[in-house]
Amino acid sequence: MKPQPLALKVLNIASGLLFLGALAMVFLYAPLEITMNYVQKIFYFHVANAWVGMLGFLAAAVAGVVYLIKHDQKWDIIELTAVEISLVFFLIAIAAGSIWARPTWGAYWTWEPRLTTAAILEMVYIAYILLRQGIDDPDRRARFSAVYTLVGAISVPITFMSIRLFRTIHPVVIGSNSSATMGSFDMTSKMLFTMFFTLFAFSVIFVDLFWHRIRLGLLAQQVEEYKLEEL
Amino acid sequence: MDKENQTAEHKPTSSFVGVVGAIVWKDLAAELRSRELLSAMLVFALLVILIFNFALELDLSTRRVATSGILWATFTFAGTLGLNRSMAVEKDRGCLDGLLLAPVDRSAIYFGKMISNLAFMLMVEVIVLPIYSVLYNTNLFNPGLIIVILLGSIGYVAVGTLLSSMAVQTRTRDVLLPILLFPVVIPILIAAVKASSGFLQGLSLTDVMPYINLLIVYDVIFTAVAYMVFDYVVEE
Numbered sequence: 001m002k003p004q005p006l007a008l009k010v011l012n013i014a015s016g017l018l019f020l021g022a023l024a025m026v027f028l029y030a031p032l033e034i035t036m037n038y039v040q041k042i043f044y045f046h047v048a049n050a051w052v053g054m055l056g057f058l059a060a061a062v063a064g065v066v067y068l069i070k071h072d073q074k075w076d077i078i079e080l081t082a083v084e085i086s087l088v089f090f091l092i093a094i095a096a097g098s099i100w101a102r103p104t105w106g107a108y109w110t111w112e113p114r115l116t117t118a119a120i121l122e123m124v125y126i127a128y129i130l131l132r133q134g135i136d137d138p139d140r141r142a143r144f145s146a147v148y149t150l151v152g153a154i155s156v157p158i159t160f161m162s163i164r165l166f167r168t169i170h171p172v173v174i175g176s177n178s179s180a181t182m183g184s185f186d187m188t189s190k191m192l193f194t195m196f197f198t199l200f201a202f203s204v205i206f207v208d209l210f211w212h213r214i215r216l217g218l219l220a221q222q223v224e225e226y227k228l229e230e231l
Numbered sequence: 232m233d234k235e236n237q238t239a240e241h242k243p244t245s246s247f248v249g250v251v252g253a254i255v256w257k258d259l260a261a262e263l264r265s266r267e268l269l270s271a272m273l274v275f276a277l278l279v280i281l282i283f284n285f286a287l288e289l290d291l292s293t294r295r296v297a298t299s300g301i302l303w304a305t306f307t308f309a310g311t312l313g314l315n316r317s318m319a320v321e322k323d324r325g326c327l328d329g330l331l332l333a334p335v336d337r338s339a340i341y342f343g344k345m346i347s348n349l350a351f352m353l354m355v356e357v358i359v360l361p362i363y364s365v366l367y368n369t370n371l372f373n374p375g376l377i378i379v380i381l382l383g384s385i386g387y388v389a390v391g392t393l394l395s396s397m398a399v400q401t402r403t404r405d406v407l408l409p410i411l412l413f414p415v416v417i418p419i420l421i422a423a424v425k426a427s428s429g430f431l432q433g434l435s436l437t438d439v440m441p442y443i444n445l446l447i448v449y450d451v452i453f454t455a456v457a458y459m460v461f462d463y464v465v466e467e
Contacts, residue, residue: 068460068463120414120417123413123414124414124415126410127410127411127414130403130407130410130411131397131401131407131411133403134401134402134403134404134407135400135401135402136402140400143463143464143466144397144400144401144463144464146463147393147397147460147463147464148394148397148411150456150460151390151393151394151415151453151456152414152415154452154453154456155390155414155415155416155417155418155453158418158445158448158449158452159417159418159421161418161445162417162418162421162422162442162445163421165425165441165442165445
């Protein structure tokens with residue numbers, strides 16, 4: 001096994017430091033929100049996790065399409081990596097959002113476009129992983145998962161739009177806000193800065209995890225090849 | 232375009248439409264003789280309605296809001312049964328390999344299977360609708376509803392045929408299809424249920440139109456996607 005390249009080691013340390021920095025920013029630097037108090041602090045992590053989840057979703061879609069064009073196993077590993085990371089981070093985002101929603105909306109869960117779409121996206125990811133587990137041949141597994149990624153990547157945004165035809169209560173923090181949303185707030189510049197710092201920190205963590213998972217995927221591929229040679 | 236020219240060189244007589252027609256005809260003829268797929272789907276659909284009857288206590292007021300939801304849940308479940316069976320038969324008896332060996336465009340196979348799956352689904356719906364009407368004394372003969380059911384079934388079958396041809400090639404095939412299919416057909420269900428209940432409650436066309444448009448968009452997109460990627464699903 002090749003040792004970790006220097007850039008990856010630097011990235012490991014950087015993501016650790018940035019995470020601590022983000023924690024410090026959220027708890028020490030950002031001011032308290034008047035109506036929601038400490039509950040609002042989870043918002044920074046909720047947004048950052050959802051952001052990483054979205055990055056993973058986009059990366060998976062792109063990797064799926066590239067695989068179908070190039071037929072290179074490398075893109076299959078990238079696609080799986082993106083899906084796994086996105087699955088975990090969306091799960092954290094949903095959990096954090098629920099914790100925030102309980103005191104703000106009065107319920108852990110509402111059937112609102114973003115929440116529902118996030119839940120359905122998780123289902124698509126779980127189906128994706130079940131599909132992969134059901135296929136032994138690596139080439140066929142890669143082809144089928146790329147096709148399913150593509151189908152999911154198109155259907156999930158349509159799901160979002162179709163639920164959006166109803167009204168929403170999810171606050172839109174940046175940009176216009178309709179009067180139907182609950183729990184929205186105006187961010188001070190310190191809050192805004194904290195949010196963007198957390199987003200940046202989590203983006204770096206995303207890249208770091210991505211890199212590690214791809215290395216793991218390549219190793220797993222080697223193991224599979226050795227096993228085939230043994231036979 | 233290239234592919235069509237190539238196949239034309241090998242076998243000049245088989246046009247794209249001819250191939251699609253031949254596959255549809257084969258499926259319908261096989262079904263006409265065995266009747267195992269339609270009867271299973273139909274009995275299953277009626278059982279689902281029966282279960283809903285007891286699960287939801289369908290009195291008059293519940294029926295008004297729940298009818299379109301019950302219908303679509305029934306079609307969805309029965310549809311999965313049909314899709315699974317129709318592809319599994321091809322796989323088990325080696326028909327799929329035979330079809331793939333034929334010097335025809337692979338997407339013609341997709342459209343053939345899709346149209347025959349659609350035909351089975353519509354047949355089940357045509358039988359279920361009047362039975363539901365009689366059982367619950369509800370008038371379901373509404374031209375708008377028929378259009379919604381047609382559009383919804385097209386989208387459902389377009390994705391379903393693609394995913395079922397993937398699912399039959401896996402180890403966990405019988406359980407995998409609904410897991411793969413349901414999360415990605417949710418837009419169809421949302422739009423179809425909303426549009427159906429809109430028509431049944433006599434809403435104006437402007438209220439229902441967004442959902443009809445959504446169904447059309449979904450149908451077009453997913454038929455196109457399935458057409459493009461079907462090659463990768465059956466490639467050996």
